[in-house]
Amino acid sequence: MRRLMPVLLAALLTAGCAASGDDGGGEPETGGIGPITFAVGREGTTYLQPLLDRWNQAHPAEKVTLIELPEAADEQRAQMVSNLQARSDRYDVLVLDVVWTAEFADNGWIIPLERGAFPLDKFLPPVVDTAVYNGKLWAVPYTSNAGLLFYRSDLVKKPPKTWADLRRRAIEVTKEHNIGGYAGQFLAYEGLTVNFSEAVGGQILSTDGQEVTLDSAKAKAALGFLAQGLREGWIPDDALSYKEEESRLAFQNGDLAFARNWPHAYGSAKAQLGDRFAVTRLPGQNGPGTSALGGQNLAVGAYSKHPKTARDFIHYFTSMETQRRVLSEGSFPPVWTELYDDPELIEQFPYLPVLKESILAAKPRPVSANYNQLSLVIASSVAKALSPPFPEPSDAVVNSLKADLTESLSTQ
Structure with missing residues (x-):
């Protein structure tokens, strides 16, 4: 029996190691604990390092490394998708639109x-909804946003x-002060999708993302309003080339009386x-x-x-203390409801009450894979x-848009 004991002990240890490894589909032998990366778009990230340093000082064996992705959202997405399709473990925590x-x-x-x-x-209820898909929580809200x-x-x-x-006052200001009346983000990119979604009230797809529910009358009215502004001149032609940055500069430089933009401006x-x-x-x-609901969520990469x-x-980075710093030091709208009612923060960011109201009334963009x-x-x-000469939108234009959306859904 004494001669058999070492053999039995070795067998038990081997079985224990196999059970704790990857073969069972669980986390690695480390228990999923160790250094991680934090992948986020490059724009406005200077406030991040002190927050990451606080984590690293408290977790020397689980240090986080910042990976800055391009500023443009579509380029961020492209890099993430490329790595994830290759089953790369490069990204542990991803900042997702x-x-x-x-x-x-x-x-x-x-x-x-x-x-x-x-x-x-x-958290603000509409913000939580953006992190849920098919009844499961896939991410945690990190920042919120709504157009103002x-x-x-x-x-x-x-x-x-x-x-x-808006039309009446934009026309008056244009005539009296010789500046542009109104602009949003009207270049053919995601910003135009957002502006159109806001104009029609956000109802483009069904809640399950399987059916086009765009109201033809609302779509025609939205296009008609924008086309009228361009035709009458209180929306300057230059606005057709505006993204967020161009519209921000035009407003703060005194070239516009009204501008739709996100709070970061x-x-x-x-x-x-x-x-x-x-x-x-x-x-x-x-x-x-x-308003269209904007913001970012934090998710864990599948190959981390x-x-x-x-x-x-993620729990640390979405805590109320950190969220306060995300706003006060990074100027990004938080997801904790009570921070929008904080007197000190309102003094620093007077738009918070209006933004809270806008977020609570906001509609999500189409939810679709x-x-x-x-x-x-x-x-x-x-x-x-909206191309020159800015004609009144016809039923055919709206029907074509709905048909194209239906075709896109059918190819999913």
């Missing part, structure tokens, strides 16, 4: 997360609440215009309009070697409808 959740989940590029592990009930109307408060007594108000406008501008909700056809550390890091293709279809069709 809210419209990418369905695509990345559907393709198995990110892993589902446990709802109870995160304080989702403390920036306006020159020194030139306009009351902000417009309807399209008719507030700081630079404040630095240049001082107290000569303000922000409000977007106007709609018959009252306050609907250290998923437990990645989940713990094929969102990128759908966005291209929308932007291309809308750009054609």
Whole structure:
């Protein structure tokens, strides 16, 4: 028996090692703990390093390394997709645009997360919805966003609440002050999809993303409003080449009385215009309009070697203390509801109450695993409808857009 004991002990140890390895489909022998990477777009990342340093000091064996991706969202997505399709473990924690959740989940590029592990009930409800796909939580909200109307408060007594108000006041300011009236993001890219989605109230696909539900009358009215502005001149022709940066510069340089943009444009406008501008909700056809819901979510890459550390890091990075710093030091809108009512933060960021109202009333862009293709279809069709000489949109234009969207859905 004494001679058999070493043999039996060795067999037990071997069996234990096999059970704790990868063969069982579980996490690696490290328990999923170890160094990780944090992949995020390059724009506005200077505030990140101090936050990462705090994590690294507290977790010397689980240090996080920042990987900066290109500034443009489509290029960020392309790099992530390329690595994930190759089953690369380069990205542990990914910063995803809210419209990418369905695509990345559907393709198995990110892993589902446990709802109870995160304080989702403390977050803005519409923001949480962007991280859910087919009933599962695939990411955790990190920043939120909604479109706002920036306006020159020194030139306009009351902000417009309807399209008719905006048109009337834009025409008046154009004539009196010889500047452009209004602009959004009208170049044929994702920004135009967003602007069109806001104008029609966000109803483009069914909630399950399987059917085109775009209201023809609302689509025609939205295109008609924009075409009218271009035709009458209170939307300058240059706006057809505007993305976020161009519209931001045009407004803060004094070339526009009204501009649709995201909250990130507030700081630079404040630095240049001082107290000569303000922000409000977007106007709609018959009252306050609907913003498109923007923002970013944090997800764990499916091929991460250290998923437990990645989940713990996401918990840290979406905590209220860190979220406060994301806003105060990075100027990115947080996801914790109570931060929008904080007096100190409101003093620093006066737009917070309006932004909270806009986010709570915002509508998501189409939820689809094929969102990128759908966005291209929308932007291309809308750009054609807004091409000179800016004719009144016809039923044929709207029907063509709906047909193209239906075809895109059928090829998923």
